[in-house]
Amino acid sequence: MIAAMGDDSGRIAPRPPQRVMRLARMGAAHQTRLSFMRILLRRMMRDNWRFERPVFDIGADGVGHAVYTAYGPERCYSLVAFAHDLPDEARSDRVIAEAWDATFTLFDGLPDDADIERLRANVPLQEAGRITQSELSLSRANRSTRLFAHVVERLSQGLQPDAEMVAAVGYLMRTTAVYGSGKFGAADRECIARRAEFSAPFQVEMLSVYLTRCFVMDLVEHLARARAPQSAVRMDPAIKRSFSIGNSTGLGMAPFLVNHPRLLNNWIAAREEALARVRNLPQATEAEVAVFRAVLRRAIENAGLWTSQHPLQIEKLDALRGDLSRLSAHATPERLAQKRPWDALYRWAEDHLGFEGQEQLVALLLEPYGDLVDDLGETMSADEEECFAINGAMPVGRLKQILGDVYDWAGQIDWSSRAANARAWYVSQEKLEPRLGERFDEPIEDYEQPLAPGRDAARLSAALSGWDDDRPVAEFLLASPEHRHIVRRAQIAARFRYAEIRDNTIDHAMLPIDMLRCKLAFFGAGRFDPRSDRWVRINMFAGAPFPEELADWTDEAWAYGAEQ
Amino acid sequence: MSLSLNEVESLSRKAARGAGLSWGMAEEAGRAVRWLEAGGIGGADALASVLLRHDDKSLRAPGLSEIRGQGGAGDLPLCPIATGAALSDFGLGENTLTLDAVFAPILLAGPLARVAGRMGAELEALCKGGALCLSPEGMAICGDVSPWLEGAAIVEIRRLTGDVPGAPNARRTRAHPAPAVLDILNGFAARTYAPATEASRLAGAGAGPSDND
Structure with missing residues (x-):
């Protein structure tokens, strides 16, 4: 956690993956300038x-x-x-x-x-x-x-x-x-x-x-x-x-985030770097504070108009509205005139707001700073070919260390319990649609897709325990080809810190809509309206100018809805 | 049929999994086929014949001493997917590596190009009178490599000492597998799909009976 506190230069570092890559927080993501x-x-x-x-x-x-x-x-x-x-x-x-x-x-x-x-x-x-x-x-x-x-x-x-x-x-x-x-x-x-x-x-x-x-x-x-x-x-x-x-x-979209670890990393890393840049600003000008407060007002309007019938989302919307009203009361021009105002505001939010409010604040903090953060949009694509090859020369000891660093949370789960293994991702014969089933109630386990990195990392960890640290990963994989998929993932996750979701994707209580919302927020969607735990209605381009309006359009924050 | 490279890779990966390869190995199969198809060679054909042999359990994975060039062999031909993955993982030493009886050895090309890229060197693979030169830039073919798509043969792999023989193959953006090949791959891929039930149709995808507003 040292990294989260800042490095030697006193720079505030991007938020650590242990905090960012949890499904509950990913499921509270909002559109940003980088969507x-x-x-x-x-x-x-x-x-x-x-x-x-x-x-x-x-x-x-x-x-x-x-x-x-x-x-x-x-x-x-x-x-x-x-x-x-x-x-x-x-x-x-x-x-x-x-x-x-x-x-x-x-x-x-x-x-x-x-x-x-x-x-x-x-x-x-x-x-x-x-x-x-x-x-x-x-x-x-x-x-x-x-x-x-x-x-x-x-x-x-x-x-x-x-x-x-x-x-x-x-x-x-x-x-x-x-x-x-x-x-x-x-x-x-x-x-x-x-x-x-x-x-x-x-x-x-x-x-x-x-x-x-x-x-x-x-x-x-x-x-x-x-x-x-x-x-x-x-x-x-x-x-x-x-x-x-x-x-x-x-559900079709949920496996995408797991199947494209480096791409997921680049999306999250861009947003987290943008947030870190803003938090590091020594002060904010009056104009920047005015932009922030204006967009905050629009976010409050937007949250007021956002409706859902789903009990989980109704709860989240109540939390968001409460958070935004506390945020609005706290983020006064006087407070924002102090040193490192955005960092102070973000840290206040971590102590006083829920995930909905915190993640909405992340989006709002980027709004006044297009010149500072928009270039990060260029870093959000990924060359996935480049990270395909497994590094077979890596010593087994290093791989064990990676498992401890990236998948420590998986080591704390009791994988012999039914609850932790309750679900299985599979593809249906009919229409080839990705689905999520109940492992112990349906005949699907033989068809399981590799979408449970936590469990697979725990299995890998067990398989590696008898191996000498000095031997190369190549020898282990020759003996145990069934671990090849998770070894590749682990090596990618070691290089790209936001590549892996740090939650159990087959847990009985896992909500696929959390994965959907994270992806859709990066698209720029709004007004998430889940219709169950596994599908969601959203709005795209609400508030956006039409082609004939683009030439004279100046409102960068159109995605928050019209200015009232 | 004209397939995008994503389609041919994804079909190959699923087919390999359906034929019993591990997910990680199936990913290698998909990548190896894509790489060949992008070079204008029928990687999907080669994989189809490999998977049929897998189904008979008539291929084997290489042993440690074989990959290290210290000899050793088995009764069955080597699976080119497992062998390619092992070559990619272990890399190559200075000496010529001779592998006894690799089935459909053309599928070693992609992994070897990866090894060449990592070494920053050109590699040469020799088999049945043809040769492939693999460099970080791609692949150049000398002679006829069509026999490499099926059957088993001894393969020699070494650093290229002379000049690269000819320009690399032109890159393609589409694959054109024959219908019979597609049938085989689709047949194996279908083994990865769970039979649908009405319960899974509704619960699995999570939609209610009506989506209308």
Whole structure:
């Protein structure tokens, strides 16, 4: 813990992984300046991206296709959208669904007619179709039945949508999956990773969702006009901006964090370094304090509007609101005029606020300091190939030491207990969907995925106990190939301190939504609304400027909602 | 069918696991296949024949003395995945390493390129009259290495003494395995999937019966 106190120069170090990489805290993560949606919007504004809609061929029945093209400094990308006529009873957000209200792909460049026909034969099928290296993503979305109908109805009558209904749902369509990185035939990330616009993680997926939001807003206005050409009106820009794209995220995302340890490290390390930089500032200017307090006010508003039916989230929201009100009372301009004000505030929060409040504060502390922290966005990608090779020359003694350092928590768990082993992650035959089952109640153990690093580290530790410290890891692995996976992880975790979640991912009380929330917060999502312990609804791009607003847009903190 | 390299790696990893390899070894299989396919060689074909042999239990892992070049052999041919992993873990000494009867030895190429990268040297693998030169930059082929995709043969591995013979293979971004190969790999991969039950369909993924607002 010495590292957490600061090094010889008196610099406050980033928070230690033992504190940061716990599921309860990861499950309280909030979007920050370094979230991928915000990185994308900053780039599009800075580089003056231009947007066109070369095709909008959609009938009065809402069926047809449209193309939205985003022009960056060197290349352009087109969202190809197919709108369908889906009966209400066929609408499902599950991965096992087979039809959707709209389906999409992000095309690399500008598609010609032949491309569109090829895509029309495949994109609406989603997983059952095939796309090519010309496509960068594959996604689909379903309408929020109630709100979609209401908005079309009101606009067609010359009226704006009811503010309360808009606030209650927040989106007109929710994506139920956004696939990138070589899935279903799409281009591999390696094909585009060197392009500046895609150097940060998940920029393809975020661009696709951003353009999807444009499409959905155009679609409702189009349907209102088709219904009543004489009376229909366009949506008020401020109301329009309040709409997000919803997203329904299930278990499929949770294993991602475990399967990409170095990437997870880079995300967390960027945020923690940003926090450390701000905490180390000797003082804050009045202008910086004003920005912080203004964003805090918006976070309070946002927490007030954030609703959920789930008991766990209701509890968390109460805690967040209480924390924010204490924070607001404590973070006075007088206190923030003192030396190292942000560090003092953060340390106060650790003593007086819960995880929700502490992690919201982390996000808020970065807001006044774009110049100081935004460059860290460039460090959030990862070359996973580089850390694949196992260091076979490492002495067994060093590996034992790593297990003690990184997986000490796992050594304290009684792995012979049913509670500690209660769950198993597996992939279902049907639709190849990742699932979490009850190990002792279901016939799934033979199919278990390697998603329990804590247990595997404990097993490795036991297997190593008879081995001489001086012998190389290569000899151990030749004798015990079943430990190869966890040895690789341990060596990665030794080099990248935030690579490993320091909690039992198969415990009976583990909440997959904690893993989902951490990942989705890095995307930039808000208003997390869990529908069970293993799937969550979120909002994406709520408050974001539309393409026609980007040129004059100055509000960097759009993700906290409109300024009141 | 045109597969992305992510797809061919992921399918290979799952298939190897389905054929009974440990998860860590299955990861090696996926990486080895991806590396070959990116070099324009049918790594997926080679893996399919390896996994069929695994299913018969007719391949073996190398022993310590074999990997150290101190001889020793068994009745069965060596598994190229286990052998490649061991070569990657142990590295190579100064002397030529001769391995008796490696099955589908083309799958050693990726791991050996990794070793070459770590040594900052060029390595040469010789087998059945063909040669592969592996350098930190990639792979150059001399002669015909198509027999390396199946069957077992003696492989010699040594530091390259002369010039690198020719330019490295052009990098590809797609893999094109034959339908029969895909069938084999998909068949093994399917062994990793748990049969669905209605209970798991609902509880496992955690959704309720209706998702509509």
